[in-house]
Amino acid sequence: MPADPTAVARESPGEADADQSDLADDRAQDRAQDRAQDRAGDGGEAEVLAAERAYLSEARAALRRMREHARSLSADVAADWVSRQYLESLLDQRVAALADRPDTPLFFGRMDACEGRGDDLPATIYVGRRHVHDGDEGRPLVLDWRAPVARAFYRAGPADPMGWRRRRRFGFQGGELTAYEDEPLDGRALGPSAILTREIERPRTGPMRDIVATIQPDQDEIVRADLPATVCVQGAPGTGKTAVGLHRAAYLLFAHRKRLGRSGVLIVGPNRAFLAYISAVLPALGEIHVEQATVDDLLGAPTADEPADVAALKGDARMAEVLRRALWRQVRKPEEGLVYTRGASRFRLPDYEVREIAASLRGTARYANGRAAFAQRLAHRILVLMEQRGEAPDDRVQDQVARSRPVKRLVDQVWPKVTAEQVLHRLLSDADLLRAAAKGLLSEDEQAALLWAKPYRSHRSAKWTAADRALLDELNDLIERTPTFGHLVVDEAQDLSAMQLRALGRRCAGGSATVLGDLAQGTTAWSASSWEEVLRHLGRDGQVAELTLGFRVPGPVLDYAARLLPHIAPGLAAPRSLRAGAGALTVRRAPDLAEAVVAQARRSLDREGSVGLIAPDGMAADLAGALAAAGVPHGLLGPDADQAHRLLVVPATLAKGLEYDHVIVAEPARIAAAEPRGLARLYVALTRAVTSLTVLHREPLPAELGGVPSA
Template identity: 50%
Template sequence: MIPPELVEERARLAAVRSALAGMLATARLRVATGDVVAGDRYTAETLGRMLKSHAKELAEEPDGPLYFGRLWFGTAPTAGEHRGQRYHLGRRHVTDESGQPLVIDWRAPVSRAFYRASVREPLGVRERRRYGWTGGHPAELTGFEDERLDTGTAPDTVSRLVAAEIERPRVGPMRDIVATIQPEQDELVRLDLDRTVCVQGGPGSGKTAVGLHRAAYLLYTHRQRLRRGGVLVVGPNPAFLRYIAAVLPTLGEVDVAQRTLAELIDRHPVTAVDSEAAAVVKHDPRMAAVLQRAVRDRVTEPAGPLVVPDGSYRWRLPVESLRRLVDDVRREDLPYGIARERLRARVADRLRRQAEARGETPGAAWLRRTARCRPVTTFLDTVWPTIRPEELLTLLLGDPATLARAADGILDSVEQAALIRPRTSRSAIGRRARSANWSEADLVLLDEIAGLLDHLPGHGHIVVDEAQDLSPMQCRAVARRCRHGSLTVLGDLAQGTTPWAASDWREQLTHLGRPDATVMPLTAGFRVPAAILDLANRLLPELGVEVPVTRSVRTDGELRIRPVADLAAATVTAVRAALARDGSIAVIATDERLSALAVALADAGITATGVDENADGARVTLLPATLAKGLEYDHVVVVEPVEIIEVEPRGRQRLYVVLTRAVSRLDVLHHRPLPTTLLPPSDPGGDGPGR
């Protein structure tokens, strides 16, 4: 028999669903009639965008769980204005026909108590209720769990329903964590907009989810301030962005830009590959000084006076006056392109003063005409010429003499030689720039030059994930787009896999333009079971960074390490066994090894897709170790760990990443001896029994 209280809760759910349907119908009606009520075309377009966005938000998962918790405040003074009140908390605000709230948005100030109240500090809360749901459409309310905070009867361990939600199989993209946010995570989510924070979080600590939920919280709390610049999420690769793409829409935010860094600075297709030596130099922060000097060296001293015809009269500025104007503008340290226009305006103003001294009254039209006349423009083109980033970089990398002047005292001769391309004549620079092949690092340099020439469009807040892998020059590209905003920097120094990966957050934050930002660790692992995380943690002493060890709160999960004679056959067996259970599956290996495993799985009749493919119903993903970062799967099969270590200089860091992609079960298959670091103290031989 269903308990009366559960019957009451289900009746409330039906009422909330009805109210949401009414809100959606009203929103769609407003979209249909918005152009009629608007007074003009611009207003109609603006109103239409707002109404369509609102309707889209309401339409997201209307059959999903509409709330996950309830707060019941007591009568203690700490309850304040909420004394005796009960609030249901969900992913978005739901009201009835009269406008009374039925569900409170998880980002509202009152919701803070749901995440942070405890027996020690109840924050005025009498009782906290968590709801259990099925995963169907519509989602069914299956039960609830109460915690009495005012009497000290709340459990000390993680709630049963919270644990079930955390451990639920992962099929499809990343989910939000609004029902499971922990106090230390909530503290980070609700930091004010003006705060830049760096979250050092180990595998499964929820740092990515925290960053995305902070973006949603800031948009909810500071929507007007963020309306112009908006919020940007920068991820490490397209696969990662696809994985997280559904989180913000489920939280009611559909207008957040999500880009890889390559997409952010995309000026040209990448059609060239640098040598390792050239790439390292191009990503070095000293290149910023080289480029700045190259830009500044384009400015020359005036060689003669400026003469401007004006009807029957000629205005004349002597060379000494022009030199003072150039020096004054130089000292103002403006972006190059803005400084050029500042110099134009100063020259025109001096000419205006001469005209006024002769009794004339030049107006705005005269000033504009004079500033754009041929003699003034010729003067500017001589002493402060227009710069195009592609032409300047082509000249710099194609002419050893030009590079030597710009890099003198900054780069040594070996580093300069690594940068130089085949020599290009000055007359062919423009033609070469238009047809050049650009590498990924070249695009970073072009972006740096563009930032030296003018201010680039910015954002009110930027979330940067896997930030430990950004080079100093890539960090500067992010910082340029957040001059007047704030950052949420997410990463794990132990997972740094690029040649220029950061080993210290303070240095990385300096490159991001926020040297004084707060660094806050997340050390509780919620996604990766303890046995799996403990295995990966054995690698930490060899990774060359100092990070707090992440300890899992989960005692479930399975780990099997097996020496095998035939890796392909063993992989087929492991995948077939995994398919008998719920959840997503990934086979992770080096690129070369993965090709052979793909053939073996196909021959066995097992459908497996690449990480970039969209195959409906495919549960098995073939994942190169180089693309594993940030992704999670219920069951992971790691094939030949030693090959992952050997294939790249930071192979141990890569293996650390790979081993921590499993959120339920991990199979480690090896034919060659395991890296000794992974062996437990009781197994010095290297090929101990499967476990």
């Protein structure tokens, strides 16, 4: 949060809710003098609020006119049917983007310039989620938060006011403006912002919200990093790293619309539940054409499981070279030459010349391109022989030769057409091929671990694991080039193997990336130990930024979870929270766990906001059954589950990236014991709470949590 905001919310009676009114009342006496100074040039509080509401009405009227103008435009000016369809689509998108959502503030901030600043910028600007201008004069009424001049709303401060004298924040209830507060940029420190604090702490249900009104200076620096830069964000729980990554995508689409409109932006999340949770953020910012996918969506869903140690070995970066060698061993040494007949003439290429052509191409291009080039090189040598005999063949003749039966037969013998599945099936089934491909890279024990104990009859019947899918993607790229995006946002990147990271790196080979995660939340067998390692496997040079100041998770909750850090990520600094959160943490032993969960769920539902019951995967269905038997409305979170319920039962393995106002963690010892990196999984579960965390346990708590606070 800013170090020096004023924190007095100015409201009209009865129009802001009680909590916001209490925040203002608590600080009113201490700041009466400062408030009087701030409003001296504007008139009384009621007059200022009335003027701001009038401006809001004017801006909404202008937005309606903009939308009506967009509706009046016709695509009939297009020269042909295809162009007309394209133009109609663009106009429809423009009309949709100009919709005024009645429950969403049109602007959330205002900046007033210093006198005599000496530039062409307006003396006052309003900052919102979209640009709004006066249709008649073209006068900007609201500036898009991504515009360069709007940067001052997030960055200006007493040390560098950037030419502005005051920042004004607005409080809204629904779409109605109910309050405002001023922050002088002259160095006066008047305490934390009531409106900013309330917006950050506001209870939530449903999908994740945007944070355009609350972006902090260190977050804004990441958001506005230029397109060529790859940025890696190490973010402790509650620091807003996911929101920062999404807002960077929105910013880049605004700043580089033409380029990214062609090449696209891809968001990669850990699971479908996570993507559903973040799905509303970019559309709320006006960006609706952004692809979202999980790693399984990109590489293919696994159809089999395997031991964690084998999965970790397959995810090792050394496998890239093993696969490359295995693929190029499919190219065989020519055993005969080529004879091509044209009319009464026969043209011969000796076997040694065929070997030289194959050797010159082997490994210099992708496998499929090399195969095509091999056929063309053979055909070209035949054309040279034709010319030597006095003929004058052209390119069409070369293509005919390349497609002829003798050439195709020889190419199939020397450079057979293969699929990734065929190559990987052979590699994991054939000890000799694996030994040759892994020589000097993998030990004999590692090779033995990779070989299938019971090989599948063919690649068509094989069952592929998640690690296998990354190997297949590597092979597919060695055979044919993978399509790329202009920008890639990868969340929870610490959980990806080296081979999965290579797969994602290929998808932004010509662009850049935003890499998000927390090393302390690594829960897979191949979790990364450093961000430099992650960037290396992505094939990107990038800067690493660290967010350690939490805005969402209360201090007692974060401190309690941080007891696990020395055991799961000893190199990381303990995160800090800006929220005192008195009474936010309760740890209680429960002889009857199901009964305690039901009772606590009822108490949590009596409070405002969403509720998440995080349980060991093996207990989630049983606890959901106990809630159902007790008549407590809820949902059970799954990959494609509806997240609209206020109370969701969340299997621990799906909790990453989600957050709830009130969290109940059931039986933490079982979460910790369920997998090799179970303590990291528990750390994730304990840090999902925005307002309160209740830990219920029947079994003893993990020793790593230390002493237990009193209930």
